[in-house]
Amino acid sequence: MAHHQVRLGIPGVRGADQPAFDSHRPPSPELIDDCVHCGFCLTTCPTYALWGEEMDSPRGRIHLMKTGLEGAPLSESMVGHFDACLGCMACVTSCPSGVQYDRLIEQTRAQVERRYQRSAPDRALRAAIFTLFPYPRRLRVLRGPLRLAQRLGADRALQRSRLLEKLSPQLAAMQSLAPRLGRPERVAEHTPAVGERRAVVGMLTGCVQREFFPGVNAATARVLAAEGCDVVAPAGQGCCGALSTHTGREEEGQRFARAVIDTFTDAGVDYVVVNSAGCGSAMKEYVHLLSDDPGYAERARAFSARVRDFSEIIAELGPVAPRHPVGGTDAQGVPVPVVTAYHDACHLGHAQGIRQQPRALLSAVPGMQLREIPDAEICCGSAGVYNILNPEPARELGDRKAANVAATGAQLLVTANPGCMMQVAQALERAGRPIRMAHTAQVLDASIRGVRVP
Amino acid sequence: MTTQAGHPSDPERQASVLRGADPAAEVQAQREPAGAPASRGTVAQVREDLRGLLPEEAVLTDPARLATYECDGLAAYRVTPGLVVLASRPEHVAATVRACARHRVPFVARGSGTGLSGGALPHADGVLVVTSQLRTLHEVSGEDQRAVVDPGVINLQVSQAATPLGYYFAPDPSSQQICSIGGNVAENSGGAHCLKYGFTTNHVLSLDVVTPDGEQVTLGTRAPDAPGYDLIGAFVGSEGTLGVATRATVRLVRLPEDVRTVLAGFDDTDQAGAATSAIIASGIVPAAIEIMDALAIEAAEAAVQCGYPEGAGAVLLVEVDGPTDEVAHELAEVERICREHAAIELRVATEAADRAAIWKGRKSAFAAVGRISPDYIVQDGVVPRTALGQVLRRMSEISAEQGVRVANVFHAGDGNLHPLVLFDGGTEGETERAENVSGMILDLCIEQGGSITGEHGVGSDKARYMPRMFTDEDLDTMQLVRCAFDPDGIANPGKIYPTPRLCGERPGRHQGAHPLQETGVAEIF
Structure with missing residues (x-):
């Protein structure tokens, strides 16, 4: 696959006493001006919840960006506050003024990665x-x-x-x-639709999802096929670039993005389906990531428009495959209730606005009893590679999430992101409250096949 | 008032607490030329004093960090504080205020920083005491109908904690999801439901306060209605000029048996206003009556897709609550009155989720205006309810004359207007025009026998309007109260009063003694 190589003229590192940002995609002053300083974002911000400090809130970080634009240097403390942001986008959900903090923090992180000399x-x-x-x-x-x-x-x-x-x-x-590893389970390059074909979908198999949660991918392909999709999982596909882009590694993210666009364009599919929230969110943002790339800007726009989360596409097509109980039935043939908590992955709920679809799909499973998790809008602390880079706050957030999950009394926790799965599983184990976990796709797969959730 | 330091029954001690200083300091205050800059110390001295008393990380000195505290919810006024203290214990507040008092350095208290009058605007040569880390709910009791909370606890969290017990905290400012109880106390916050349930002042039973000389005292008792002056009444709404609240005991109100919310669309605000007056005149006291005009609806719709009646020139939002039978009766009356006043659409929400959807548009309205205008001023004024129609008409005339758009969101039941004056700060002259219109609206309120603020407070923003509403004598009398607590004028100086004076200073406009002094009514400390 010949990657389209372009030089975008991205500047390199500069001295520490230079103004925080250079002219290549600095945090946009127009987007910063949208913030009216009302503070509605504070309570949903995980780091504000932890520390109660203005500079570790979205409002404070936007303020820091502003001082950076006005010429303040990229100091260690400033970088520390940007780094501490989980990028969970809860603030985007709670902002009544429509501030695009997601764009702002991405622009800022790219500048930090380029211009700040880390230890x-x-x-x-x-x-x-x-x-x-x-x-x-x-x-x-x-x-x-x-x-x-x-x-x-x-x-x-x-x-x-x-x-x-x-x-x-x-x-x-x-x-x-690292999760407990099971047997490797590969997704075939082509899985034909069961019954009438309603769509041809490409499937992103991901990196961590593919290697650490192969069961999720297998379930995803089976459910898609059962719901009338021809599923194409191109063998040569690579990383979508989500981790890189969300960490400010702009060029690396762009490189991955171009390759993914090439792969799926060649595959000739109607939709590109993703079962990992972080990846799906990044792929819907390719349109911004590659907007300066003359060879890819238009293709990225078209590509992003075709990206769907797993639950989004099933809801859009309308589920047709019959569902069966996933907890078995009692002597009278009544489904045994499975008390389930659904955890909104931030990059699904906040970043993509997908909350209702997975709940509707899960509720339609016979015997499924969905419980809401208190403080559901607060991140579990996983946030891509955040829990590796910032283990302490991540651990604290994980503990809070575990307590809230435990409070639901659920026997099964369903979520749609590998990072959340690992983070919440570990936190629940630490709390001595281990719980079965599954991806939405695994529950639907079990229901369609009439077996118990793995 | 009792002191936590352990002199609850010593009358002399109490007197000196009331006067806010020990006798020695009082003498010194009188000796020094009032307000002379030389008598002020520096934040560096305060910083030195705090070493060892507070954790290192609780004191912010890094310029970038300090700058994030330069404004509250009123971003038009910005001052970077000289020092920020993140208090996580009441003792941190007391130690900081004591150090400030020792060096006569100004201090400003700040909760979540959502105030709309610049009440928490920092002082460049002063200390900002942030209470957002003081956020423990100490007690939530249904039996006692009270909650004991730290000042940094979020308003909504009190209700969330009380709901399982069948109670809630009644004051509900639009920012209730983020504003702090400490801020509510300082500003005497209201909200949509204060028509029926009153303001914060009606719900505070007791306060732990750090007075401006750094003493920790308790105002009020566990039992209701302590004898003596109503010091809680004086403190609530004093906008940080009488000290810093470090703990509050608040009243919890029983959750109503039933709640219904009516959303009615009208052609214009006149009709909505007339319907409001008719509802109140019928003897109903709704939990809330709110009106939004077309521009405010447009903004809310853009922000939260609240699905208000299409094509409505105004929406009226009426909430009735109480025992089921009473609610059913009142609801029928409200519906009838709305129809009589030509409501174009009428919706009744019974389920909590539907009610929340209706309220979402209203509660997001201020910030949502950011969607339809680059900049805006949130104005806050009060008029007698019966003057509503006239004031709104005059306001739209002003808006047309001056070429400045004004969106209106208001608590119609108590005549509390929140005009939102829209402008683009990037266009030359627009800021001045908007400020001018904003001032004209306040004049209009005063003309009609109203007030320059209903619930947002005077703060930095409206100090200059105080003389339009009060005489010099009125203002000087108010300052006497302030001086009783804060003889050195270090607690949130520059707020409320247009011309702050230190105690002992003779107001310039008076030739002789203050009239109240002359008649022996008051004494200047």
């Missing part, structure tokens, strides 16, 4: 993350040893020893997040 350990950690996570093949290499360690209990021994935590809390966070 050597921080640089090394980021390099490690971005040499590993966006590459499914490299993740796959890790699977073998990880699975072996899990089988032998070596991972838990390592956690108990707290050795890794003493060396690096970030590395410890990364290690402890």
Whole structure:
């Protein structure tokens, strides 16, 4: 695949006493001016909830951007407050003035990554993350040893020893997040629709989703097919660039984005379906990411318009495959209730506005009893690679989320993002309240097939 | 008043607390030339004093961080504070205020920073005491019908905590999802439902307060109606000029058995206003009566897609609550009156979710105006309810004459107007024109026997309008109250009064003693 190479004239690093931002896509003054300083964002901001400080709130961060635009240098404290933002976009939901904080923080992060000299350990950690996570093949290499360690209990021994935590809390966070690995399950390149074909959909298989949660992808493909979709999962597809883009690695994100657009354009599909909230959100934003790229701007616009979350496409097409109980039936044939809590992944709820669809799909499963999680709008602390880069606040947010999930009394937790799955599972385990977890697709798959949720 | 320091029954002690200073300081205050800059210390001295008393991270000095506190919800006024203290214990507030008092450095208290009159505008050579980290709900009791909360607790959180017990906290400013109880106390916040349930002052039972000399005292008792002066009444709404609240005991109100919300569309605000008067005249006291005009509806629609009646020139939102039978009767009356006044559409919401959907448009309205205008001024004025129609007509004339758009959202039941004056600060002259219109609206309110603020407070924004409403004597008398608590004038100086004076200073306009002094009614400390 020949990648279209363009030089966008992105400037490099400058001295520390220079103004915070250069002229290449600085946080937009027009978007900053939309903020009327009303403060409605404060209570839904996870870091404000934790610390109660103005500079760690969306309103405060926008203020910092403004001072940066006015010439203030990119100081360590300023960068610290930008870095502390989870990018959960709860503020976008709660803002009555329609401030596009999502665009603002993305523009700011790209400037920070280019212009701010991070410490050597921080640089090394980021390099490690971005040499590993966006590459499914490299993740796959890790699977073998990880699975072996899990089988032998070596991972838990390592956690108990707290050795890794003493060396690096970030590395410890990364290690402890790894889910229990099952058998690898591959999605076929082509899965034909069952019955009448209603759409041809491309499927993004993702990186972490593909290697750590292969069951989710398999379920997604089966449900899509059962609902009348020809499913195309191109073998050559790579990372969507979500982690890079959301962390300010603009050029890297653009590189991944172009490749994904090429792959799915070649596949000739009506929609591109994503089962990972963070990836779907990033792909719907390609239109902004590549807006300066003459060769891709128009293609990115067309591509983003075709991207659908898994629950979004099923709701859009209208579910047709019959559903069966997922908790079995009692002697009278009545479905046994499965008390389920649905966790809104921030990049699904806040970033894509998809809240109602998964709830409607889950509620339609016989026996399913949906419970709402208190403070549902507050992030669980996963936020892409945030929980690796900022383990302490992430852990605190995870603990709060775990307590709120536990308060629902649910026996099953459903969510649609691999990051949330790992983060919340770990927090619930830490709280001594382990719970079964599943992706929306896995529940629907089980229901269509008439089996219990894995 | 009782002091927490343990002198609850010492009358002399109480007197000195009332006067806000110990005798030595009083003598000093009288000796020094009032207001002379040399008598003020610096924030650096306060910073030094706080070392060891407060955690390092609680004191902000980094310029970028300080700048994020430069304004509250009124972003038109900006001053970077000299120092910010993030108090996480009442003692932090007391220690900071004591240090400020020692060096006669001004301090300003700030909760969530959502105020709309610049009441928490910092002082460049002063300390901003932030209470947002003081956010523990100490007690929520249905039996006692009270909640004991920290000042940084969010208004809505009190109701959320009380709801399972069948209670709620009645004052509900539009910013209730984020404004703090401390801020509510300082501003005597109201809200849509204060027509029936009253303002914050009607719901505060007791307050722990740090007085401007740094003393921690308790106003009020657990039992209702303590004898003596109503110091809680004086403190609530004093806009941070009498001290900093560090804990509040508030009244909880029983959740009504039934609540119905009526949304009625009218052709114009005149009809909506007439319907309002008719509803009140019929003897009904609705929990809330709100009106939004076409421009406000447009903004709310753009922001939250509230689905208000299409083509309506005004919407009237009436909420009735109470025992089921009473609500059914009142609801029927409200519907009948709306129809009689030619309502073009009428909707009744019974379910909580439907009610919330109706309220969402109203509660988001201020900030939502940001969608239809780059800049705007939220005005706050009061007129007698019967003058509503006339005032609104005059306001639209002013708007047309001056070429400045004005959106209207208001608590119609108590005549509390919130005109939103729209402008584009980027266009030359527009800011001045908008401010001019905003001032004309206040004049209009005063002309009609109303007030320059209903619930947003005077703060920095309206201090200059106070002389339009009050005589010099009135203002000087008010300052006597302030001086009793704060002889050095360090608690939120520059707010409320157009010409702040230190105690002992002779108001320039008077040749001799203050008239109240002359008649022996009052004494200047």
